[in-house]
Amino acid sequence: MKARIQNRLDDEVKTRLRKRIAEILLRESEAGNGDVHPVFHNLLQLLDDKENCRLLLKAADLYQKNHQYIKARQGYKNVLDDIKRINDDGVRELFTKAAIGYSTAIMVSGAFETQEVHGDANVAVLALNEARTKAEQSGDQNAQAIIELQLATMKLLLGKHECAQSHFNRGLSMADGIQDPEIRQEVNTLSTFFLFWQHRFLEIIANYEKFVSDEGKSEVEKYPENRSPLFMGAVLGRERGPIATSPWAVH
DSSP: OOOHHHSSSSHHHHHHHHHHHHHHHHHHHTSSSOHHHHHHHHHSSSSEEEEEHHHHHHHHHHHHTOOOHHHHHHHHHHHHHHHHTTGGGGGGGHHHHHHHHHHHHHHHHHHOOOOHHHHHHHHHHHOOOOOHHHHHHHHHHHHHHHHHHHHHHHHHHHTTHHHHHHHHHHHHHHHHHOOHHHHHHHHHHHHHHHHHHHHHHHHHHHHHHHHOOOOHHHHHHHHHGHHHHHHHHHHHHHTTTGGGGGGOOOO
């Protein structure tokens, strides 16, 4: 019966139904009531278009949120590759989110010394540079600031320290005028990782106090100056979580 019904449907209807099913299952996965894995593989079978890229990006975000960073990287990479084959000006934002997500998945994976991760980091740099160009053309300063900081972390991972510091300085400079609390949180998270990798712990504290919200400042003041190691632990413990649920995730 199932096969007969499927045979009566043309390819366009089948594709539309598969996307609708994927959308429902992704919502279930977001709520913790399903596995994103079968949905992801179903989406890989569909033709490249803007809607399918949006759903793939959402699946990659869910992998990221669940700390499945290898799967997340695969999802973001598929989106980056598929978008290049789509002739639609409306995919700029999707490309930017995928580039940022891909870079973030590399950054939080922890396996920095492998040849595969270094290769992924080079791919991320190319994607971030393209996303930066698109953000500059559209005047999106929020995206430009985050992209600069993402480039800083990738260049640092690749051992290009001077270039990394240049991106970092530009990113922080652009972030000074940003008021959006979610973007400021993302800036704080990225800058924390960048400085931590270089053991610049006092700068982490100063930077955290600069970007932390007014609500969080009362918490910062609880830590006496001679207890900075405890404060560092609290800062890094708080920062590792938000990076997997950044404002650049697809909603």
